Amino acid sequence: MIGILGFVAVFGLGRWLGWAARWVWLLAWGWLLVLLLAHAPYMPPELGAFVGGEFRGWFVLGVLVAMALAYRKVLARVRKQVAPVVEAQKPGVFSPVELDRYARHIMLREIGGSGQKSLKTARVLVVGAGGLGSPALMYLAASGVGVIGVIDGDVVEGSNLQRQIIHADARIGMPKVFSAELAMKALNPFIDVRPYHRRMDAGLAAELVADYDLVLDGTDNFDTRYLVNRICAAAGKPLISAAITQWEGQISLYDPARGGPCFECVFPLRPAPGLVPSCAEAGVAAPLPGIIGAMMAMEAVKHLVDAGTGLRGRLMIHDALYAETRVIGVKRREGCAACGGLHG
Numbered sequence: 647m648i649g650i651l652g653f654v655a656v657f658g659l660g661r662w663l664g665w666a667a668r669w670v671w672l673l674a675w676g677w678l679l680v681l682l683l684a685h686a687p688y689m690p691p692e693l694g695a696f697v698g699g700e701f702r703g704w705f706v707l708g709v710l711v712a713m714a715l716a717y718r719k720v721l722a723r724v725r726k727q728v729a730p731v732v733e734a735q736k737p738g739v740f741s742p743v744e745l746d747r748y749a750r751h752i753m754l755r756e757i758g759g760s761g762q763k764s765l766k767t768a769r770v771l772v773v774g775a776g777g778l779g780s781p782a783l784m785y786l787a788a789s790g791v792g793v794i795g796v797i798d799g800d801v802v803e804g805s806n807l808q809r810q811i812i813h814a815d816a817r818i819g820m821p822k823v824f825s826a827e828l829a830m831k832a833l834n835p836f837i838d839v840r841p842y843h844r845r846m847d848a849g850l851a852a853e854l855v856a857d858y859d860l861v862l863d864g865t866d867n868f869d870t871r872y873l874v875n876r877i878c879a880a881a882g883k884p885l886i887s888a889a890i891t892q893w894e895g896q897i898s899l900y901d902p903a904r905g906g907p908c909f910e911c912v913f914p915l916r917p918a919p920g921l922v923p924s925c926a927e928a929g930v931a932a933p934l935p936g937i938i939g940a941m942m943a944m945e946a947v948k949h950l951v952d953a954g955t956g957l958r959g960r961l962m963i964h965d966a967l968y969a970e971t972r973v974i975g976v977k978r979r980e981g982c983a984a985c986g987g988l989h990g
């Protein structure tokens with residue numbers, strides 16, 4: 647009985663007098679030692695009876711308490727290790743490390759702190775993790791776009807690596823979206839990457855697009871291109887769409903909800919199958935998707951921070967073989983099957 651009262655007294659007094667937890671525990675361990683000594687074999691049995699309990703009981707109690715304290719200490723250490731990461735992921739709040747990372751952006755008048763915050767809270771979906779997707783995804787990640795979705799059903803192949811620089815030789819056979827996620831997170835761990843390892847199809851497109859602010863399309867097939875355009879037009883989401891072949895690339899911002907044409911306004915007739923060769927059939931110069939894909943990311947950043955003049959209503963065509971770039975005006979087309987009925 648005296649033994650238990652001793653502990654009550656130590657913890658009670660400690661709390662009442664506001665002692666540091668360290669001293670309270672030291673006293674408690676001291677008292678436990680006294681109790682164990684009172685039950686030691688060479689001590690008079692009256693002393694053991696006076697403090698109460700028995701040697702084995704007090705010993706087991708000491709071991710259990712020591713284990714509980716050790717467990718708490720390990721838990722606290724683990725929490726301390728993961729704390730900075732959790733702190734960095736608070737929406738719209740920059741850690742000092744992030745401020746340093748984005749310093750060259752923040753000093754730009756057209757971006758600044760508020761623009762960088764717009765990028766952090768933005769959600770961008772990139773359709774295709776191939777030639778155009780590679781630089782687009784890398785620069786979106788480097789720019790600090792908060793949530794980047796990437797959808798692609800393919801796996802990395804050796805023949806991709808001539809131009810799809812987000813992937814690596816060691817990742818041949820890996821789904822492209824997971825390979826891209828690895829590269830993006832290695833470049834910038836402060837962003838959230840959402841990989842969707844599947845082909846963009848009609849059943850999924852509307853739901854997926856609804857979850858994002860802006861869509862970038864760099865796929866190399868017309869079915870996906872027209873589908874993504876129709877879904878974006880219907881949802882009122884801006885679409886940056888680009889295409890490349892051999893030495894030439896083109897890019898525009900299709901945004902019928904804000905007065906611009908949609909992709910189908912500009913290209914109403916889907917080419918007959920086999921008429922327009924793909925990169926696999928016609929070939930493509932390695933740095934060309936780098937140029938056009940980086941332009942996609944550039945236009946995305948401008949759109950998200952509302953800087954400069956974007957490509958809404960303008961189609962940029964780059965001829966890499968002759969180092970020529972021209973921009974032509976493109977207009978809404980009355981009766982467009984994709985956006986005509988929706989916005990006039």
Ligand SMILES: [Zn+2]
Binds near residue numbers: 902907909910912983
């Ligand atoms: Zn249209």
